[in-house]
Amino acid sequence: MERIAIIGAGLCGLRCAEVLQNAGLEVQLFDKSRGVGGRLATRRHQHWRFDHGCPSLHGDQDEWQQLIGGYPRWDTARAKGTQHLPSLGINQLAKDLGATLRVQRDCLIESIEQTGDDWLVRDQHGAEFDGFNHVVMTLPPLQALTLLARLTTPLRSHLQAVSMAPSWVMMWVAPTQLFDAAEHYPEQSFIQRISAEHSKPDRGLPDGEYAYVLEASAAWSSHHEEADKDTIEEAFTKELSRLFGNKPARLHSAVHRWRYAHTRTPMGKPFALDPTIGLSIAGDWCLGQGAGGAYRSGTALAHQLLEDSATG
Numbered sequence: 001m002e003r004i005a006i007i008g009a010g011l012c013g014l015r016c017a018e019v020l021q022n023a024g025l026e027v028q029l030f031d032k033s034r035g036v037g038g039r040l041a042t043r044r045h046q047h048w049r050f051d052h053g054c055p056s057l058h059g060d061q062d063e064w065q066q067l068i069g070g071y072p073r074w075d076t077a078r079a080k081g082t083q084h085l086p087s088l089g090i091n092q093l094a095k096d097l098g099a100t101l102r103v104q105r106d107c108l109i110e111s112i113e114q115t116g117d118d119w120l121v122r123d124q125h126g127a128e129f130d131g132f133n134h135v136v137m138t139l140p141p142l143q144a145l146t147l148l149a150r151l152t153t154p155l156r157s158h159l160q161a162v163s164m165a166p167s168w169v170m171m172w173v174a175p176t177q178l179f180d181a182a183e184h185y186p187e188q189s190f191i192q193r194i195s196a197e198h199s200k201p202d203r204g205l206p207d208g209e210y211a212y213v214l215e216a217s218a219a220w221s222s223h224h225e226e227a228d229k230d231t232i233e234e235a236f237t238k239e240l241s242r243l244f245g246n247k248p249a250r251l252h253s254a255v256h257r258w259r260y261a262h263t264r265t266p267m268g269k270p271f272a273l274d275p276t277i278g279l280s281i282a283g284d285w286c287l288g289q290g291a292g293g294a295y296r297s298g299t300a301l302a303h304q305l306l307e308d309s310a311t312g
């Protein structure tokens with residue numbers, strides 16, 4: 001039976017694994033984090049939940065639409081169409097997808113190497129996992145390139161053509177409401193989007209508590225990529241005062257930097273595969289269409305691998 005290793009248990013890796021496993025292949029996922037989902041992330045603090053990566057899900061592609069349509073709607077009046085997300089937070093979608101999959105967590109893959117016809121992957125503690133016929137990499141492109149450093153493969157040039165943009169976000173809980181809507185897109189501000197977390201399905205808060213996630217633009221985040229957290233928090237707070245009048249009071253705040261948040265230059269096709277050595281790459285950055293694109297990328301690669309294994 002084919003044994004496939006998938007590095008990265010974000011949406012793309014999970015979806016790829018789901019399709020392969022449903023077709024009877026043996027799949028092992030590896031992720032450096034304690035949980036699954038990557039940028040489909042939900043952070044908890046006390047009783048507050050923040051979707052501090054991707055805020056919600058939308059899209060009209062058949063299987064994707066079917067999957068996200070099974071979760072409650074979040075009415076945002078956004079032009080992009082209906083938004084959905086699980087009541088417990090966006091990360092729940094990843095947990096649901098991963099429920100029947102084998103995931104090795106806390107497992108930062110530092111090297112991959114060929115041993116005869118098979119692959120061996122090694123984590124940060126030197127633990128080795130071997131006997132894989134194929135390795136799928138769904139990491140951010142720069143990290144994937146590092147793993148390919150000692151290999152000769154055309155996948156390297158595909159990865160070199162891709163670029164990603166960072167994003168600083170701030171999680172904020174206030175005793176007063178900043179605005180009366182699900183989302184707010186400030187004009188002429190480095191804050192490009194504010195999501196009212198308390199307006200999400202089943203996420204209402206007691207009186208006097210309003211939870212928000214504020215996302216900075218890619219340009220501003222790039223400029224301040226290496227700034228320390230205190231500086232970033234101060235800049236966000238100052239900007240909130242400018243946008244909403246008096247210095248807004250807060251019950252909680254925290255900032256987070258996503259070094260690889262959004263695709264700047266996509267690869268231009270859903271995945272790339274090197275059949276001569278049994279290695280492939282996938283991720284949202286292939287198509288550059290956010291979460292829906294990550295799902296599409298994982299699906300397309302899985303179908304190609306199944307086709308190849310049927311004919312090969």
Ligand SMILES: Cc1cc2nc3c(=O)[nH]c(=O)nc-3n(C[C@H](O)[C@H](O)[C@H](O)COP(=O)(O)OP(=O)(O)OC[C@H]3O[C@@H](n4cnc5c(N)ncnc54)[C@H](O)[C@@H]3O)c2cc1C
Pocket residue numbers: 007008009010011012013030031032033036037038039040052053054055056057058107108109110138139140143167169215258260261262282283284285289290291292294
């Ligand atoms: C702030 C923000 C806002 C966003 N807004 C939207 C939006 O409005 N709409 C939208 O559609 N999308 C949005 N996105 C993008 C969306 O979240 C991503 O497109 C999607 O989640 C990417 O999935 P992925 O599986 O390709 O990558 P990821 O989720 O990044 O998964 C990659 C995984 O690889 C793991 N990994 C990395 N290196 C290693 C290693 N060496 N070993 C093992 N594991 C490793 C990581 O831990 C991660 O789990 C947003 C993202 C952010 C951060």
